[in-house]
Amino acid sequence: MLEQQLVNGVVLGATYALFALGFTLMFGVMGVINLTYGVYFAVGAFAALWSTQALGLPIAAALPLGALIAGVIAVAIDTLLLTRLRKAKAPELASLMVTLGATLFLYAGMAASLGTEIRRFPAAVFDGGAYDLGAVRIGTTQILIFGAAVALVVALMALVRGSRLGLAIRAVAENPDAAALMGINGGLMLRVVSFLSGAIGGAAGVLVGLNFNAIQPFMGEHMMLRGFAVIIVGGLGDLRGALAAGLLLGFAEVLTAAYVSSTFKDLTAFALLVATLWFRPLGLFGRAAAKRA
């Protein structure tokens, strides 16, 4: 049973990590807690659902399409809402508030236009087959989620750490004014980051929707609460930390439910969060760069 619980923990953890990646990237570069992030999660899932149903696309095509659409919407929302506040150098609070109002607007809009009923992918899109390895059973979607989370982290780290684009993004994150003086197009960089994080959120939505076979407009709302915990525990803006913290939270929740009581499962995330704030406020890997928050 323990082996199976560990597998459960890895998959759940990868889900959290995947979701938190885009969230933490957005914060790391823009310094804003963007509450609309949960919306991209649902947008990605709905876009993929639509493309499988209306266009008859296979899931291999629907997944990137869902991510693409979510990314584009993220850019649009960021441009509409935050550019103005960034220019005015408005307090953090104002940005948080704007994204909050937008979240309310977008959720209600989605619920009104799409309905709140749970949808699912047509059975033919993806067979949720599973492999038995001794006492352990792993679903194909679960492998996909784990693989996608790891691949995305590696790709993002390579991009941010190892490319000229990444250098420019980090420069903008560090000091937008100085970056502008160095000839970096700050607005473009912010749009790139918005797109990337929106796309990650969207991809997470597709995969999670596929795994639990349940898609509805409010699906991102619940994830956001875990998302907060993961990005704090991992260190705000820390990609590697988000992966580690997501996995940690997944394990902690599963093991609590298995060996303590499922009643306390929901408490785990917040216990970890509060403990982190008390003892390691900069997160697991505690880099000084996070101090700017």
Place this chain on the structure above:
Amino acid sequence: MRVLSKLMLAAAMLAGTVAGANAQDKTPVKLGAIEILTGPNSRYGIAIQRGFDLALADINKAGGVLGGRPLALAYEDSAGAKEQALNAARKLIGRDRVPLILGPTLSNEMFAAGPVANERKVPIVGTSTTANGITAIGPYVFRTAMPEADVIPVTLKTAQSKFGIKRVAVMYGNDDAFTKSAYDVMKATLEKLGIQVLTTETFGSKDTDFSAQLTKIKGLNPDAIVLSALVEAASGIALQARQLGIDPKVFIIGGNGLNSPKLGEIAGASADGTIVGSPWFIGKKDPANQAFVTAFREKYGDSPDQFAAQAYDTLFIVAKAIDAAGAPDSEKIKDALIKVKHTGVMGPFSFSESRDPADTSGVVVLTMKGGKFQLLE
């Protein structure tokens, strides 16, 4: 003075009879309805609204109430929030002066709105409020929803006698009044029937991952899983139970939350074998039910669920009470309601002394096969 007032009274009475006989009063009788029409739980409220609207059209086509007055419904949206349910009740009573309120959708909302209606002596009739203690709010609070305490014992007894279950695992959503209250009934019934509970696991109503709890349950080898959940969580649990390789023979015994066609639509074959008790079943062969299902599908392009069916019957019950009361007067309707006998799509209905459904003979036990509920043979 006294003579004058008597004269006036006589004149008024005369005018009244004349009006009643000749120029018939055609002003609509407006009732209030508080349902969740927006937000995450709006699907319940909308199903209920559709049931009401269908019944409303039928009643008015057949000549309305009180000898020709059309029935009308004033909807107020509670959005699932008890404050808004409360405001809606006050508005319907204080401003719109409705003689009776239908709803609200959730038991929580009834606990807020019920006392207000009761205070103003306006009957309030819940069609979907199944929690314990609803009608204890006061003498003006009624419900047509079959409380879980009546349905679950039937389900569990049937499971015990038909399948001989001895050891079960219990799972319930612990953050929702509806699922928690059903769990309380399950726990008591299991104890009474002498069925052994191997473990009791909880989850949140918005959770999507249940693998930890289900892995634990798998290791204990129960005969069945007794589950109190809303349909979203229930579908997820059914799907994941099979994904984790829990034997399909270990079937799910559900509370009222699982009694929805959505369970089969979302979980498909994974939910096969699930049994639930229900005050209503879409496949009931009696002509009234068949006509209801056909009309509903025609009007909305969607199958009705029990919430729609309960709402549909409730409006007929209320219309009968208004006719029996002879006037759209709260006090008279309240007295008439308790005496109403109606046979609708749910079967025979009347209120008990405590204003709950008196007749549990309509309860059927359903089992899921190929993603669809059918009567358990």
Place this chain on the structure above:
Amino acid sequence: MWQTLDDFYWTYQSLIHGIGVNGILALSIYVVLAVGQLSLGQAAFMGVGAYTGALLTVKFGTPFAVSMAAAAAVPALIALVVGGPTLRLTGVYLAIATIGLGEITRIVFLNWDYAGGALGLSGIPEKGGVLAIYGTLAVVLIALILVARSRIGRAMEAMREDEAAAGVMGVNLPRYRMTALVVSSGLAGIAGCLSAHVSSFIGPNEYGFETAVTILSYALLGGIGSPVAPVLGAAILTLLPEVLRPLADFRLMVNGLIIVVAVLFMPRGILPWRIARTG
């Protein structure tokens, strides 16, 4: 005439109560915002106050005044205990930490059978009512206006504008922050207790993240230039869903849109004027 007025009052009673209670909640978040902090735990403090007061009244039959005092004291105590470590952190960190506090209190109430668990606590007798609510609101408002006009108010504004400078100028930052958080949680507790005693039923899911955010939006819509502004913001946002009710499906959308527009185009709220100083 009196009958009509009476009916009007009865019809809109919960709304009238709501405006008053939300006004107190707006002041409670104002106290924190005024020293440059952000708490999303106001809903949790409100819930703790509501449960404390209601449990005392229902289970022990204590007089209303005692329930109220306890409803202020218990959240204040919690703030004191959690305040120490969390007040070292600023901005986003404190906000997220207080979200955590909110979730923890929700889960505790859910699993606390004595307090009704998931079913909530029903049958709370009506006490206090409109007089207690608006009396409290008036007293708190006047007290906060007096504070804002004094030396303390100037120190608070200095902290809000530039914390480091305020510290250098001799403002005792930790003490101000702590005091603000404790006062604010006590106020939220009182608001919770007042509202519990006019709504007969409270449940564990009423004091979650969304409530916290709504409370914050009162202050942000009104602005924090003076204590009057948040109260006005609370009144507007409480009335809004009622006025917009006919829009049904679009009510939440419009509500969200109003928040966006208010913050984007009026970042200092709709009442941006600052209060005159005396000290």
